[in-house]
Each structure stands twice: as C-alpha cells, then as structure tokens.
Amino acid sequence: MSDVLLSVRDLVVEFPTRRGVLTAVDRVSFDIRRGEVLGVVGESGAGKSMTGSAIIGLIEPPGHIAGGSVHIAGERIDDLPAEAMRKIRGKRIGMVFQDPLTSLNPLYTIAQQLTETIRTHLDMDDRQARARAIELMDEVGIPAASRRIDDYPHQFSGGMRQRVVIALALCAEPQLVIADEPTTALDVSVQSQIIAVLKRMCAEKGTSVMLITHDMGVIAEAADRVAVLYAGRMAEIGPVREVIKDAKHPYTAGLMGSIPTLMQDEDRLTQIPGSMPRLSEIPAGCAFGPRCPKVFDRCRTEQPAVRPVGEREVACHLFDPAMAQ
Amino acid sequence: MTDMLINVENLSRVFDVSKPWLNRVLENDEKKLLTAVNNVSFQINRGETFALVGESGSGKSTIAKLIVGLIGPSAGRIAFDGTEIASQGSVSMRQIRSRLQMIFQDPFASLNPRWRVRDIIAEPIRKFGLADEGDTQDKRVEQLLETVGLSAPDGAKYPHEFSGGQRQRVAIARALSAKPEFIVCDEPTSALDVSVQAQILNLMRDLQDEFGLTYLFISHDLSVVRHMATRIGVLYLGRLVEIADGKTLFSDPQHPYTKMLLDAVPDLEMAGRQRKPVEGEIPNPIDPPSGCAFHPRCPLANARCKTETPELAANGTGEVACFAVEEGRA
Ligand SMILES: Nc1ncnc2c1ncn2[C@@H]1O[C@H](COP(=O)(O)OP(=O)(O)OP(=O)(O)O)[C@@H](O)[C@H]1O
Ligand SMILES: Nc1ncnc2c1ncn2[C@@H]1O[C@H](COP(=O)(O)OP(=O)(O)OP(=O)(O)O)[C@@H](O)[C@H]1O
Ligand code: SF4
Ligand SMILES: [Mg+2]
Ligand SMILES: [Mg+2]
Numbered sequence: 001m002s003d004v005l006l007s008v009r010d011l012v013v014e015f016p017t018r019r020g021v022l023t024a025v026d027r028v029s030f031d032i033r034r035g036e037v038l039g040v041v042g043e044s045g046a047g048k049s050m051t052g053s054a055i056i057g058l059i060e061p062p063g064h065i066a067g068g069s070v071h072i073a074g075e076r077i078d079d080l081p082a083e084a085m086r087k088i089r090g091k092r093i094g095m096v097f098q099d100p101l102t103s104l105n106p107l108y109t110i111a112q113q114l115t116e117t118i119r120t121h122l123d124m125d126d127r128q129a130r131a132r133a134i135e136l137m138d139e140v141g142i143p144a145a146s147r148r149i150d151d152y153p154h155q156f157s158g159g160m161r162q163r164v165v166i167a168l169a170l171c172a173e174p175q176l177v178i179a180d181e182p183t184t185a186l187d188v189s190v191q192s193q194i195i196a197v198l199k200r201m202c203a204e205k206g207t208s209v210m211l212i213t214h215d216m217g218v219i220a221e222a223a224d225r226v227a228v229l230y231a232g233r234m235a236e237i238g239p240v241r242e243v244i245k246d247a248k249h250p251y252t253a254g255l256m257g258s259i260p261t262l263m264q265d266e267d268r269l270t271q272i273p274g275s276m277p278r279l280s281e282i283p284a285g286c287a288f289g290p291r292c293p294k295v296f297d298r299c300r301t302e303q304p305a306v307r308p309v310g311e312r313e314v315a316c317h318l319f320d321p322a323m324a325q
Numbered sequence: 326m327t328d329m330l331i332n333v334e335n336l337s338r339v340f341d342v343s344k345p346w347l348n349r350v351l352e353n354d355e356k357k358l359l360t361a362v363n364n365v366s367f368q369i370n371r372g373e374t375f376a377l378v379g380e381s382g383s384g385k386s387t388i389a390k391l392i393v394g395l396i397g398p399s400a401g402r403i404a405f406d407g408t409e410i411a412s413q414g415s416v417s418m419r420q421i422r423s424r425l426q427m428i429f430q431d432p433f434a435s436l437n438p439r440w441r442v443r444d445i446i447a448e449p450i451r452k453f454g455l456a457d458e459g460d461t462q463d464k465r466v467e468q469l470l471e472t473v474g475l476s477a478p479d480g481a482k483y484p485h486e487f488s489g490g491q492r493q494r495v496a497i498a499r500a501l502s503a504k505p506e507f508i509v510c511d512e513p514t515s516a517l518d519v520s521v522q523a524q525i526l527n528l529m530r531d532l533q534d535e536f537g538l539t540y541l542f543i544s545h546d547l548s549v550v551r552h553m554a555t556r557i558g559v560l561y562l563g564r565l566v567e568i569a570d571g572k573t574l575f576s577d578p579q580h581p582y583t584k585m586l587l588d589a590v591p592d593l594e595m596a597g598r599q600r601k602p603v604e605g606e607i608p609n610p611i612d613p614p615s616g617c618a619f620h621p622r623c624p625l626a627n628a629r630c631k632t633e634t635p636e637l638a639a640n641g642t643g644e645v646a647c648f649a650v651e652e653g654r655a
Contacts, residue, residue: 043518157606187380188545190606192589214518217548217591258523260552262575262590268530269523269552275488276518 005073005208006032006055006176012067013050013059013232015279022279024050026232027068029306032176037199037209039223039240041216041255043276047232048212052178054078055210056093057085073175091121094169094207096198098181100161103168104153110137110164111149114171121172136167140197159190163197170201177202180212195222216259220244228252231276231287238312248314251288286317294318330507330539331369331392336401338362338387342611359611361387363563364401366637369556371506374533374540376550376571378586379560380607385543388560389511392541393427394418405507423453426500428493430512435496436484442495443480446470449503469498472535473528490521494528501532509541514549526553547590551575559583562610562618569643579645579655581623617648625649 013025025047032038040048053059055070057080070078077088089095097103105113114133118124124132130149137145140163153161162182169177179198183191199222202209211223219226219240227237228249236249247253257270274291277283283290286299298317306315317323343349343356362384369375377385390396392403394410403410405421426449429435436445443466449455450462467477473494484492493513500508510529514522526549532538544550550557554571559580567580578584585604605622608614617635620626629648637644638651649655 043520159606187607188547188591189380189586189589192591195591215591216519221591255520258520260526260548262548262551262587265572266552268527271523271527272520273524275490275521 003033004031005034005036006210007071008051008055008068009070010068011051011054011070011078012065013047013054013063014066015063019280023066023282024063024232024279025054028229028232028234029068030227030234030237032208032210034175034208035203035206036225037202037211037223039219039226040210040212040229041214041219041226042229042235043214045276045278046229048214048229049180050232051229052180052210052212056089056095056178057082058089090117090174091172092175094172094174094177096162096165096169096177096179096182098184100158100165101153103165104161106153109150109152110156114149114164114168117168118171133167133171136171137164139201140164140167141193142167159186159193162186162190162194166194166198166201170205170207173205174207176208176210178210178212181214182211183218184213184215191218198222216244216256228255231282232279233287234306234313234315235288236312236314236316238310242310242312248309248312248319249288249316250292250294250318254291254293286315328371329368330371330406331375331541332404333368333388333392334366334402334404336362336365336388336391336403337399338384338391338396339399357611360613361563361610362391362398365560365563365565366401367558367565367568369507369539369541371539372533372537373555374542374553376542376544376554376557377560378544378547378550378557380586381545382562382607382610383560384563385545385560386511387563389427389509389541389543393425393509394422395427423449423455423503424505425507425509426503426505427509427511428496428500428513430515436492436499438484440483441480442470442482442484442487445484445495446480446499446502449499453503455502455504465502469502472501472532473498474524488521489517490524493517493525497525497528497532501536504536505538507539507541509543511543512545513542515544515546522549529553547575547587559586562607562613564618565637565644565646566619567643567645567647568637569641573642577641579640579643579650580647581625581649581655582619585622617646623649625654627654 009029010027011025012027015022015024028051042048054065065078069076072092111133115129118129118132134145134149137149142148142160142163183194195218213219223240225238226240226243228235230251236243236252243252244256247256254270254272260269272291285301286304289295289299304315304317306313307319309319338361340359340361342359344354377388379385391398405425408421411418446466446469447462450465466480470477470479475494514525542553557569557571557574558565559567561582567583578587614621616632617630620630635646635648637646640650
C-alpha cells in the first residue's frame with residue numbers, strides 16, 4: 001500500500017468571465033501522505049481555498065476544474081458525479097471552515113447534528129450514535145459534554161463551536177480533513193487550543209490534514225510540510241522547518257522576512273514591494289517577477305517549472321540546474 | 326526627563342446593552358450594563374509607541390475612540406498635552422483636534438469612495454487651515470503621497486482603484502496631512518497580507534523618526550506589537566493588568582494572564598514545537614467574575630483573588646495588577 005493518501009496533479013481551476021478566462025489555480029501538484037499535516041500558505045487570493053474546494057468538489061459555478069486530477073487512496077475523485085462526491089465528503093474527507101456557523105445549522109441541537117452525521121456514515125442506532133457523539137465532544141475538549149450536547153450552536157462560544165465542527169468533521173472517521181482558516185476568526189489564546197485539538201485528534205486516528213491558513217505561525221507549529229502558493233501557482237513546497245529557516249524561492253524568503261517574530265530584534269522588516277497581481281493581470285513568465293529582487297531576463301518570458309531541490313520542490317529559474325553552468 | 330503627551334486617569338466606559346424598554350418589561354428582564362473600560366490609567370510620552378494588547382472584547386478599540394473623542398467617558402479623564410479631551414464639538418476639542426489623528430483597521434470604510442484621493446488627503450488641510458504660505462495645498466498633497474510611497478498622479482484616482490495596502494497608505498497620508506503629533510492606530514495592518522503589512526509597519530516607523538510622532542498602537546498580533554512598541558499595556562476584560570517596557574514584557578512577563586497569552590502565540594521560531602494551550606475562555610463581560618476578573622482561569626488564584634480586585638502597582642520597571650505578584654507567590 002502506498003504511503004500517499006491524496007495526490008493532486010496539475011490541477012487547474014478556471015472562472016470564465018466577460019473579460020476572458022481567469023485561472024485561479026494553475027497546474028498545482030502535491031501529495032499528502034497518510035497521517036501527515038500539509039500546511040498551505042499564501043497571500044489573500046493566492047488560490048488556497050480554491051485548491052481545497054476543488055479537492056472536495058465544491059467550486060461554485062461558473063468556476064470549474066479545467067484540468068489535472070485528484071486521487072484519494074488511489075481512487076480518482078475529480079471526475080465523479082455529484083452524488084458520489086457527496087458521499088466522499090463527510091465520509092472520507094472531513095471539512096472545517098473559518099466560520100463554524102457555516103457548518104452548523106442554527107435550528108438543530110448539537111446532539112441532532114452530530115448523531116445525524118454519525119448515523120449517515122456509520123452503522124449505529126440512535127442510542128449508540130448519541131453515546132459516540134458525547135465521546136467525541138469529550139475528546140475535542142468540551143466540558144460537561146453530556147449536559148451541553150442538547151444545546152443549540154448559539155449557546156456556545158466561537159471557540160467551543162469550532163470544537164463542535166471538528167467533532168463533526170471527524171465523526172465519520174475520514175482519511176483526510178481539509179481545514180480552511182480554522183482559527184482565523186478566533187483569539188490567539190483560543191487558536192492554540194483549536195490547533196492542539198485538531199492535531200491531537202488527527203494524530204490519534206492517523207488522519208491526514210490539509211491546513212489552509214495565511215498565518216505562518218500556525219503552520220510552523222502544526223504542519224509537517226508546507227506548500228507556498230502565489231498567484232494560483234506553487235512557488236515552493238517542502239518540510240516546514242527547511243522552508244521557514246532556509247527559504248529557496250525569493251517569494252518565500254521575502255514572506256518569511258516580512259513576519260515579525262517574538263525572538264529576534266529586527267529593526268526593519270524585509271519588505272516585498274507591490275502586492276500580488278490580480279488574476280486578470282498576471283504577468284508573463286514568472287508571476288512573482290515584477291516584485292522579485294533577483295529577477296533576470298529569463299524570468300520575464302519563461303514561466304519557471306516546479307523542480308526538485310533536495311527534499312523540496314521550487315518554481316524559480318535560480319534553481320534550474322542548467323543555470324549553474 | 327520624560328515628556329508626557331497623553332495622560333489617562335481612571336478612565337471607564339459603560340455601555341447599556343439592555344433589550345428595548347418594552348421587551349424588558351414584558352420579559353421581566355433586568356437592565357444590562359457592560360463595562361467595556363474599567364478604571365484604566367496610563368501615560369504616553371512624546372515620541373514613544375504605546376501599544377495596547379488583549380483578546381477580542383478587552384476594550385482596546387473603546388479606549389482608542391475615547392482618546393480621539395469619538396465617544397465620551399462614563400468616568401475619569403484624558404488629557405492631551407495638558408488639555409482635557411472632551412467629546413466632539415467642544416471648544417477645547419476644536420483646538421487640539423488637528424493634533425491627534427486616527428487610522429483604522431479597514432482603510433476602505435474610512436475613505437470616502439466618491440472622492441478622489443487628493444481631495445481625501447487635502448480635507449484636513451482645508452478643515453484646519455493648515456496650508457503654509459508659499460506651500461500650496463496641491464504641493465503638500467503631492468509631498469504627502471510621495472512620503473507614504475505613492476506617486477503624485479495617484480492623487481487623481483479613487484480609493485477603489487487601489488489595493489488594500491495602498492489604501493492604508495492613503496489613510497496614513499490623510500492622517501499626516503493635519504500635521505498631527507499623535508496618531509491612534511487601531512489594528513492598522515490586520516486586514517493586510519504579511520508582505521504588505523511589513524511595508525506599512527516600516528513606513529510607520531520611518532514617519533515616526535521623521536516627524537517625531539507619538540503612537541497609540543492597537544493590535545491583537547503580539548509579534549507585530551513586539552516589533553513596534555516601546556511600552557505595552559495588557560488589557561483583560563476592560564482592565565489593565567500589566568504595563569511594561571516592550572522588550573521586558575516579552576522576556577519577563579509578570580501577570581499570569583500575560584504569561585498565558587505569550588505562551589499561546591504561534592511563532593515562526595516554533596517550528597516543530599508545541600504551544601502550551603490556554604485554559605478556559607474569556608468570561609461574559611456583562612457578568613464578569615468577582616474580585617480579579619482573571620481568577621477563574623488563573624493557576625495562582627487564591628481566596629483573596631475571588632473577592633478583592635487588584636490595582637496596578639509598581640513592579641520593577643513596570644506595573645502589575647495581581648495579588649500573587651504582590652504577595653511574592655508568582
Ligand atoms: N466567483 C469567482 N469568480 C472569479 N474569480 C474568483 C471567484 N471566486 C474566487 N475567485 C478568485 O480566485 C482566486 C483564488 O481565490 P481563493 O479564495 O482560493 O484565495 P485564498 O488563497 O483562499 O485567499 P484568502 O486568504 O483571501 O482566503 C482569487 O483571486 C479570487 O479573486
Ligand atoms: N457601542 C457599543 N455598545 C455596546 N457594547 C459595546 C459597544 N462598543 C463596544 N462594546 C463592547 O465593549 C467591549 C469592548 O469592545 P472593544 O471593541 O473595545 O474591544 P476590542 O478589544 O477592540 O476587541 P477586538 O479585538 O475584537 O476589536 C466588548 O464586549 C464590546 O462588545
Ligand atoms: S523565477 Fe525569477 S522572478 Fe521568479 S522568483 Fe525566481 S528569480 Fe524571482
Ligand atoms: Mg481562502
Ligand atoms: Mg477593536
């Protein structure tokens with residue numbers, strides 16, 4: 001059995017608009033191994049959420065997958081009919097979004113929502129499902145679970161709601177959880193609790209996680225590997241320590257330098273001039289070229305391929321072995 | 326000698342968050358009051374960056390609005406360079422109005438979408454009659470655009486033609502046009518991407534050096550605060566629990582809440598290490614705990630903490646409001 005759980009190859013997501021086709025995800029490839037946490041970072045609009053939505057088949061039309069493939073445990077899922085995809089969501093892929101209220105129905109109690117999901121995916125009667133639900137709430141750290149399970153979502157704080165969503169995402173024991181900015185709306189103190197719960201639960205069950213966030217601190221703490229997206233394209237992917245401590249791609253390097261840290265005294269932060277281009281204005285060649293301190297002629301005409309560099313992959317002409325000559 | 330610019334004394338602000346009167350009568354509900362800012366005192370010296378940190382709802386923005394006079398206090402006083410700040414419109418306020426400015430989190434909401442950027446920037450110049458002789462208004466707007474890293478032709482554009490970071494530059498240029506001494510910055514980079522945040526933070530520091538500005542800097546991002554602040558006040562449920570020099574707060578936190586908050590921060594240096602998850606959550610501000618509001622979450626709480634409220638007291642180079650620290654149990 002292969003070690004790879006999720007395999008994304010040359011994924012393309014397009015939006016037809018009146019002014020032409022916009023490419024929100026441009027030939028993105030990566031793997032997530034079993035039990036691994038892959039962090040996905042990048043600035044607003046880089047295509048992080050779109051990549052996640054494409055994997056679970058939830059891209060809002062007119063957006064659509066225009067190329068590439070997605071396999072989970074060897075089975076291709078990007079071309080499945082809607083009904084088959086709905087079964088995979090929830091059962092094999094769990095989801096946690098930024099706003100817990102998008103995943104919770106305000107009109108039903110926590111007990112109703114958890115037991116219904118458990119019964120849809122697992123062979124249990126009502127009583128068993130309720131017992132399992134209480135167990136799960138306990139596991140995600142909700143105090144007095146057996147008492148609080150009959151409450152409605154609005155009776156929970158934001159952090160507690162996000163715990164419920166994690167319980168909901170995990171109750172069918174999926175192989176993969178896609179968490180899109182799961183802590184962005186929460187306070188730092190609550191963030192650490194949520195990340196800890198997510199990590200612990202997935203580690204115990206051997207669940208793989210795709211953790212989407214723009215917060216490098218969260219990635220540094222929680223991820224095994226990290227993928228850096230820029231303008232819909234993969235800039236760099238590799239083990240989290242290496243990418244943070246010794247970024248190869250000039251964009252990753254700039255990104256890391258621009259973040260103030262708690263340990264070092266930096267007088268000025270590294271700054272990357274300008275901002276990420278809109279989808280309609282992505283320059284020819286390397287998308288990062290106009291902001292890159294190391295840009296040279298080739299960058300302006302030829303889009304850099306994603307090449308292996310040690311344990312990493314980097315999309316930058318500076319790392320083309322042919323350049324060394 | 327320190328040169329005090331802002332003096333906040335025993336400042337409180339209470340909001341009435343009751344249901345409408347009729348509902349209260351029908352549902353037999355009581356009047357509900359929320360104390361957003363509770364007996365807060367601090368000073369800001371000329372040329373420094375004083376930061377306020379604290380979780381959501383701790384009262385940071387309410388203090389910011391009180392200081393620029395957008396809302397009035399329920400008790401206590403704020404003095405700007407010796408003059409008491411009252412709410413908008415009063416005579417004393419008009420005299421100091423141009424000397425203090427505010428930058429908000431969402432630059433889009435604070436810029437009039439129907440005005441060209443040059444008119445937005447010129448507004449304070451006109452309002453306060455600040456154009457110098459020989460220095461026309463247009464010239465000044467051009468200079469300001471360049472100061473914040475935009476160019477003169479950008480003045481003809483409208484706010485929606487700019488990116489988030491550029492809009493924040495416009496908001497900064499407008500704040501600067503009044504030639505203020507003091508700028509209140511409420512989450513100025515929270516809506517921006519990190520690479521753009523770095524541009525704005527660097528710009529704010531350069532401007533401080535160039536014009537000798539004093540900042541009140543509010544952010545929930547502790548790494549950003551550490552980078553910017555000379556002194557820091559930590560808020561919990563509307564009360565200041567600790568004030569300390571920027572670097573000292575991070576290297577040697579005193580209050581148990583400050584320690585907990587710092588332990589919770591994710592940081593780049595953390596790669597591979599586990600943060601210490603925080604215990605419990607912020608209580609309901611309408612019905613805060615008795616005594617020290619932090620006692621239900623505090624590992625050092627004792628009987629006294631449940632009944633008595635600790636006040637800020639001098640501790641080393643800073644101030645701390647905690648009985649455990651006072652009694653040497655921390
Ligand atoms: N319905 C749509 N039509 C056209 N373009 C769209 C549509 N929805 C999203 N996009 C574009 O797709 C790109 C990728 O968006 P995506 O939501 O994946 O970004 P993201 O990396 O998740 O950013 P954020 O950090 O802000 O969540 C963006 O440039 C966005 O403007
Ligand atoms: N106009 C108002 N009416 C009623 N309650 C208010 C009002 N303004 C603020 N509050 C309450 O006062 C408390 C402090 O709010 P404030 O906005 O100052 O917090 P903050 O520290 O800025 O939080 P955040 O980090 O979320 O911006 C909160 O409980 C808030 O709900
Ligand atoms: S390919 Fe060129 S422009 Fe792009 S990141 Fe590398 S050096 Fe910079
Ligand atoms: Mg997103
Ligand atoms: Mg606020």
